[in-house]
Amino acid sequence: MIRRLAAGSAIVARHRSEALAAWVAAGRRDDLSGWAAALGPAVRLVALATVAYGALALVRAMPWLMWLLTAWWMRAAWRATAPAEGTSEEPEEDPSDEDEQPLAAARAEAAVALLRQVLAGRPAVHLSEVLAHLQQHDQGEGWKVADLRARLEALGIPIDPKVKVGGVPTRGVRAADLDAHFPTEETPLSPTQVDAA
Known part of the structure; x- marks a missing residue:
């Protein structure tokens, strides 16, 4: 179970980072050139940093939120390593x-x-x-x-x-x-x- 969670965590972390990187890169405008074209990704990076800072401040103010985030992450990691045959039929309760x-x-x-x-x-x-x-x-x-x-x-x-x-x-x-x-x-x-x- 620990190996599955560790492998799933690596998959989730990579997928999340790739999705965020793609979202930032999608802000670049092809119809502009120079600094104006790069303004979109810069704005998106600032928005990401603001959201990350806000989330950190929220968790510091309400530490119990960390339990919810941990549970969400472990569930995502568990589902990430589900076999290909039943990716959507994963049981809601973890098996014994x-x-x-x-x-x-x-x-x-x-x-x-x-x-x-x-x-x-x-x-x-x-x-x-x-x-x-x-x-x-x-x-x-x-x-x-x-x-x-x-x-x-x-x-x-x-x-x-x-x-x-x-x-x-x-x-x-x-x-x-x-x-x-x-x-x-x-x-x-x-x-x-x-x-x-």
Whole structure:
């Protein structure tokens, strides 16, 4: 649950910051040039700073508001890591620990099966390729690589920051890491396991 909230918090923070940055950038007028064109974004930045200062003053005056903001943030973070199949059917009440463990294990199992399918016998795959595969099958709409990485990490799937495929090092998943964390019957025994047998 903590991993899911942490991953969801990263997603929510990135989405909020990107939305605010896009809103500020949208203030630029293409029909003007020079400082007049940049006046719109400057005004929007001042408006954002004013709202942030007002919110901070309000929370300082009424500290109990922080509980509401925290609850809102945790709810948004929880929903941000909902699986693609049921993004809108998330239950209103958080499931108990007994119900959550089999569900998390099933999600991890499904994610590992997908990764093995995309790996197709190769030693490693970039997360961008996994995301492209998902989106070709009408899943992960609007996701970015960071969203996929956060969801996989929340499921306990190891992500390597420097997977080299086609000479390009970037974030990805290695088949050896999957086999180590999620062994299957087909996974070959390591030399130490053979010696022990």
